[in-house]
Amino acid sequence: MQTLEAILSLLVLVSLSIFLFIPAEAKLDNSVYLYSLQGDVENVMHLKDGLENISEGNEIAMKIYEETGLCMEFSETDITSYPVAKGRYAQVSVPQLKELGLEANGSEVDAGALNLTGFKPNSFSFGLCNN
Amino acid sequence: MANRCKAFLSFDFLFSLIPILLIVSYTLYYASFLQSRAEENLEHQALFNKLVSASDYVVKIGAAKTEGNFFPEKKVYPNLIPSEDFSKLQGDLEKRLHFNSLYVSFEEGKGTCIYRLVVYEPTNEIRKLYFCGE
Numbered sequence: 001m002q003t004l005e006a007i008l009s010l011l012v013l014v015s016l017s018i019f020l021f022i023p024a025e026a027k028l029d030n031s032v033y034l035y036s037l038q039g040d041v042e043n044v045m046h047l048k049d050g051l052e053n054i055s056e057g058n059e060i061a062m063k064i065y066e067e068t069g070l071c072m073e074f075s076e077t078d079i080t081s082y083p084v085a086k087g088r089y090a091q092v093s094v095p096q097l098k099e100l101g102l103e104a105n106g107s108e109v110d111a112g113a114l115n116l117t118g119f120k121p122n123s124f125s126f127g128l129c130n131n
Numbered sequence: 132m133a134n135r136c137k138a139f140l141s142f143d144f145l146f147s148l149i150p151i152l153l154i155v156s157y158t159l160y161y162a163s164f165l166q167s168r169a170e171e172n173l174e175h176q177a178l179f180n181k182l183v184s185a186s187d188y189v190v191k192i193g194a195a196k197t198e199g200n201f202f203p204e205k206k207v208y209p210n211l212i213p214s215e216d217f218s219k220l221q222g223d224l225e226k227r228l229h230f231n232s233l234y235v236s237f238e239e240g241k242g243t244c245i246y247r248l249v250v251y252e253p254t255n256e257i258r259k260l261y262f263c264g265e
Contacts, residue, residue: 005147012154015162028176033183033245040190040248043210044257047250063257064248 038126041072071129175243178264182245185224186262189235190247193220212260213252234263241265 041064044050050057061072191209194217199205217235225233234240237251240263251258 005144005151008151012151012158015158028172028179030179032180036183036187037248040210044248044250047208047211048255048257060257067257067259068246068248 034127037068037070041126065129069129070127072126178243179245181228181230182243182262182264185228185230185233185264186245186247186260189217189220189224189262190249190260193224194235196252210247210249211252212249212258215251231265234261236261239263 044064045057045060048056048060050060065071190212192207194212194214196208196211196213197205198208215237221233221235224230224235232242234242237258237260239246239261242263242265244261244263246259246261249258249260250256
């Protein structure tokens with residue numbers, strides 16, 4: 001009888017411990033959606049001539065940030081939607097440039113020895129803000 | 132003496148059986164709860180993926196500005212939306228992609244919603260185009 005009880009208890013314990021290891025909530029995979037949104041931002045930039053005009057590009061980037069709360073960065077350009085308080089400076093991580101100094105209106109203030117040669121839409125990234 | 136022992140054994144078994152039954156029933160209940168939650172998550176992910184696919188079609192072809200009728204004259208401008216009326220497209224996608232309901236609009240609707248960024252041609256504004264489905 002005691003053996004039977006022990007076996008039953010063990011079975012219950014094992015099954016309970018299995019359930020405890022199963023994650024209760026699966027995370028929604030939105031990677032494809034974010035990738036599509038990145039395509040949207042690139043298309044919108046082209047449609048509004050944001051890639052040909054830096055100040056226009058900055059305005060569009062800020063507008064998109066206001067609408068979506070998501071940030072974008074164009075490597076080797078100074079177009080960004082990183083939120084910077086007026087009169088303040090911020091360091092922004094850009095994959096290929098490592099760091100880029102920005103002021104309130106988003107224009108580049110301190111790129112150090114980095115050579116900003118022009119726009120490279122292929123090195124564009126869009127997603128959750130770093131701050 | 133033997134009968135007294137038997138009685139004790141039965142009582143012992145009875146008392147241990149109650150918590151075991153409770154634990155087993157709780158385990159079964161929790162298992163069914165986890166299963167139903169996993170099903171819900173899967174359904175939600177499938178709906179989300181369908182919305183992303185539908186939105187991709189609408190933004191890039193379905194509702195995008197088009198010039199000319201046939202290749203090579205035909206030109207499509209992805210993400211440039213010339214009209215606010217999506218009713219025909221909405222009905223078509225609802226049927227083809229087996230949505231219970233699909234709502235495409237510049238205003239947010241009910242159910243699971245995603246948005247896409249577009250340029251609305253008449254005002255040249257950047258706007259969010261919502262896709263809500265159930």
